[in-house]
Amino acid sequence: MKAMQRVCLGVLLAPGVWFGFQASAFAQEATVNLSIKDHRFQPSEVRAPANTPITILVRNLDPTPEEFESKTLRVEKIIAGGGSTTLRIRPLGAGRYRFFGDYHEDTAEGYLVIE
Amino acid sequence: MIGALLIVFREVIEAGLIVGIVLAATRGVRGSRLWISAGIAAGVVGAALAAVFAQALTEAVAGRGQELFNAGVLAIAVLMLAWHNIWMARHGRELAMNLAEAGRSAAAGKTSFVALAVVVAAAVLREGSEVALFLYGILVSGETPWNLFAGGMSGLALGALVSVATFYGLVTIPPRHLFAVTSTLIVFLAAGLAAQCVGFLQQGFIVTSLSQTAWDSSAILPDGSLIGRVLHTLIGYTDQPSQMQVLVYFITLVAIVLATKLASSHRTSQAHAPAE
Numbered sequence: 001m002k003a004m005q006r007v008c009l010g011v012l013l014a015p016g017v018w019f020g021f022q023a024s025a026f027a028q029e030a031t032v033n034l035s036i037k038d039h040r041f042q043p044s045e046v047r048a049p050a051n052t053p054i055t056i057l058v059r060n061l062d063p064t065p066e067e068f069e070s071k072t073l074r075v076e077k078i079i080a081g082g083g084s085t086t087l088r089i090r091p092l093g094a095g096r097y098r099f100f101g102d103y104h105e106d107t108a109e110g111y112l113v114i115e
Numbered sequence: 116m117i118g119a120l121l122i123v124f125r126e127v128i129e130a131g132l133i134v135g136i137v138l139a140a141t142r143g144v145r146g147s148r149l150w151i152s153a154g155i156a157a158g159v160v161g162a163a164l165a166a167v168f169a170q171a172l173t174e175a176v177a178g179r180g181q182e183l184f185n186a187g188v189l190a191i192a193v194l195m196l197a198w199h200n201i202w203m204a205r206h207g208r209e210l211a212m213n214l215a216e217a218g219r220s221a222a223a224g225k226t227s228f229v230a231l232a233v234v235v236a237a238a239v240l241r242e243g244s245e246v247a248l249f250l251y252g253i254l255v256s257g258e259t260p261w262n263l264f265a266g267g268m269s270g271l272a273l274g275a276l277v278s279v280a281t282f283y284g285l286v287t288i289p290p291r292h293l294f295a296v297t298s299t300l301i302v303f304l305a306a307g308l309a310a311q312c313v314g315f316l317q318q319g320f321i322v323t324s325l326s327q328t329a330w331d332s333s334a335i336l337p338d339g340s341l342i343g344r345v346l347h348t349l350i351g352y353t354d355q356p357s358q359m360q361v362l363v364y365f366i367t368l369v370a371i372v373l374a375t376k377l378a379s380s381h382r383t384s385q386a387h388a389p390a391e
Contacts, residue, residue, distance in 0.1 A: 064252035065169060067245065071333060071355055075318055077181055078248060080170035081255065086178045088319075090326040103122065103249050 028052055034110070035059040036066055036079070039101060041110035050114050054089040066108065070099035073112065116266035119253065123270025125339070126246050129348040130158075130238040131274040135281025136304065137231045140199075140297035142286055147228050154232035158239025165240065166247035182319030185241060189312035192237040195230040196305040197371045200298050202227040204379040246271065300349065302371050307351020309367040310360040317357055325359035 030048040034041055034056060048054045060066055063081040070076075073092075079085045092114045101108025134155065141147035165172060165184070172180045206227075246267070253263045288296050316322040333354035338347050346352035351364055 064256050065248040066252075067248075071339075072328075074314065074328075074355065074357060077318070078169050078173065078245065080173065080248075081252070083170040083173060085173050090317075090323075102245075103252055106118070 029055055031055045031057065032112070033057050033059075035061050036101065036108065037061045039064075039066070039104035039107045041099075041101070041108055044110040045113060046110070047113045047115060048092075050094050051091045053091055054112075056087040056089060056112075057084065058087065059084040064103070066104065067102035068099065069102040070097060070112075072097045073099060075099070076102070116262045116269075119249075119263040119266030120270040120273070122249060123246050123267045124273045125270075125344060126242050126249070127271060127274030128277055128341075128344045130235075130242040131277030132281055132345065132348045133238040133304065134235055134278040136285065136297060136300050137235050138278065138282040139285035139293065140301065141228050141231060142290075142293070144228055150228055150232040151235055154235035155239050158236040158243055161236065161240040162243025162247050165244035166251060169244070169248060179319040179321065182315045182321070186312045186315040186319070186321075188237045188241050189308050189315070192234045193305045193309045193312065193367065195234045195237075196301050196308070197367075197374065199227050199230045199234075200301050200305075200371055201374050201378045202230075203294060203298055204375040298375075302368060302375075303350045304348065305371055306364045306368040307348065310351050310353065310356065310364040313363045314353075314357065314360050317359060322359060325362060326357050329356050329358045329361045331355050 030052050032046045032048055032054060034043070034046060036042070036058065039062060046056075058068055058079055060079040060081060060083050065078060065080050065083075067076060067078050068085070068087065073087075073089055075087055075089070077085055077087060089112075092112075094114050097112040097114065099110055099112060134151065137151060138148075141151065172184055174180065176183055250264065250267045253260050253267060285293065285297065313322060317326055331354065336346075336352070336354065337343050338352055338354040343352060343354065353360065356364075
């Protein structure tokens with residue numbers, strides 16, 4: 001019975017370990033922090049190096065949910081009110097990449113500048 | 116109010132079109148309306164649940180829960196659409212010939228239409244959870260919510276209108292050709308959904324190869340525009356797809372067409388091929 005439980009636990013944890021391992025496999029990675037407040041991104045412009053995998057940490061400080069979306073970064077992800085999420089972005093070439101909040105596009109807008 | 120209407124409408128166009136196509140594809144099949152209604156209802160309940168547990172879903176599976184969830188729902192829809200088409204290739208002609216008879220509910224055919232009900236549920240679930248979150252956001256924000264809420268509801272109603280218009284547009288096609296048309300629509304629909312599915316797998320870094328952008332036609336026809344949205348659903352148009360998405364799109368297209376051909380040749384070899 002004990003052994004069975006251990007196997008079950010192993011099966012449940014395996015994907016997490018595998019993903020964790022995969023994440024650490026990137027030699028270098030840029031991390032960018034963003035927050036959403038009053039349906040605006042803070043800061044509204046962030047920088048990251050070119051040709052490097054990028055991790056964006058988004059915290060939603062509003063009580064309302066938001067969908068982080070970007071055509072050029074090819075991301076659409078919901079962040080619950082008061083929640084947070086981690087976005088992984090493929091290595092990018094230099095340029096300005098626009099992102100926005102799909103639920104409040106008139107105010108929630110920002111740029112990821114790759115240089 | 117118009118803003119909320121547009122946001123909700125944009126989200127529900129896809130589900131609206133899919134429901135319309137499925138309604139036309141199952142036209143006249145006894146009990147099909149019931150199955151589709153059940154599909155919509157299941158989708159709505161699922162969407163509400165997905166909205167309530169949005170944050171838990173986001174954090175699940177090392178932060179890839181949302182991507183896996185979306186990819187899974189889309190993959191199920193693609194498989195069901197493919198299966199329906201293959202089934203129709205084998206039995207569709209008999210169904211079309213018996214159209215005049217009350218209810219072409221060949222007992223074996225039921226399962227295929229249940230597959231389409233699952234497709235409807237999947238479409239409503241995926242788009243619906245975003246709408247539910249948006250409407251919830253309006254309700255908790257407290258700023259002139261009723262006006263916005265009314266806008267959101269009007270957007271939903273417009274989405275339902277898309278279903279109705281699609282259905283009535285399609286059923287003007289003579290029954291003899293209707294199945295050919297809906298089957299073709301379903302192939303492209305499935306290929307587009309498969310491309311979306313792999314897009315989510317790439318977003319979650321589960322698929323990492325061929326992640327570069329294949330082309331950028333956003334200046335000519337942005338897929339956020341009304342026409343772009345409709346084409347996005349109907350043929351899977353995306354203005355900035357990844358190379359992998361393009362590849363998966365064509366693989367799905369070819370795979371379903373080949374499987375359908377194979378299934379229909381299997382049918383004609385079974386002695387009684389009915390004359391046209």
